[in-house]
Amino acid sequence: MNFDIIKERRSLLGLTQQDLADYTGLSLRIIKSIESGKGNPSIGTLNKIADVLGLKIELKVKVLDK
Template sequence: MNYSIIKERRTLLGLTQQDLADYTGLGLRTIKDVETGKGNPSVATLLKIAEVLGLELQLKVKEVVK
C-alpha cells in the first residue's frame, strides 16, 4: 500500500504530523508510522486519517489464483 498520499495531502493542507494526530485522536508515533509505511494500521485508523484529510478509503479484495 502506498501511504505517501497521506503525507502529500497533509502537507498540501498545511498540517503538521502533530496537527493530524490531534485532529484524529491518534498518537504522533502512529501518524509517523503510517506515513513511512511502517507498522500495520487498522482500517479504523486509516478511516480517521482519511476523514480529517478529506480522502476516501477504498478497499479492494484481490482474488487468489490457486
C-alpha cells in the same frame, strides 16, 4: 501498502504530523509510523485519518489464482 498519499495530502493542507495526530485523536508516533511505511494501521485508524484529510478509503478484494 503505500501511504505516501497521506503525507502528500497532509502537506497540501498545510498540516503538521502533530496537527494530524491532534485532529484524529491518534498519537504522533502512530502518524509517523504510518507515513514512514512502518506502521500497520487498522481500517479504523485509516478512516480517522481519511476523514480529517478529506480522503476516501476504497477496499478491493483480489481473487488469487490457484
